Amino acid sequence: MSNSSNTVVGLLAGTVIGATLGILFAPAKGKKTRKRISDEALAAKEKLVETASDLTEKVSSTVSTKKETLDEQIEEVVSNVSHKAEDVISTLEKKLKELKEQNKKLQKSA
Structure with a gap:
């Protein structure tokens, strides 16, 4: 729980206790x-329900924002990995072509 929500709960509790003692x-x-x-x-119950509702909305909003950010980061990583995999495949294909040519030369000379 964050400091601001702890403060709100403390203020509400203090208000309720003070009002009750005064009465x-x-x-x-x-x-x-x-x-x-x-x-x-x-x-006090109504105030507490309202505060809990506000905190729930804030948490939900924060989680939603963090999820979107995480989804974007995952998409970026997958894209980068995909490009790197294509580079590796291209390099391996070139190497294979070179090895095949060398093999043909060796077979002709033998």
């Missing part, structure tokens, strides 16, 4: 206090 120590009836705690918990 608990405020002078109010038990039913009203429980309602306020419930409302604050729901609000």
Whole structure:
């Protein structure tokens, strides 16, 4: 998890804890206090879900970008290997042709 997401989670946790303690120590009836705690918990849950959704989108975007970059790099490597293989084949074909000519000369002289 990155530092920014840790910071966001820490801020949310601090907000929830602070709000809950503030409500608990405020002078109010038990039913009203429980309602306020419930409302604050729901609000914190919504913020947490929103933050998680944002982080999911960022991670998905990053993974997608990295995948595209990796695909491009793989394609480049395959292309380079293909060209090098063609060069090696051409060199081997030239060598084979030279060896065949040398063999013909040796067979004529023998």
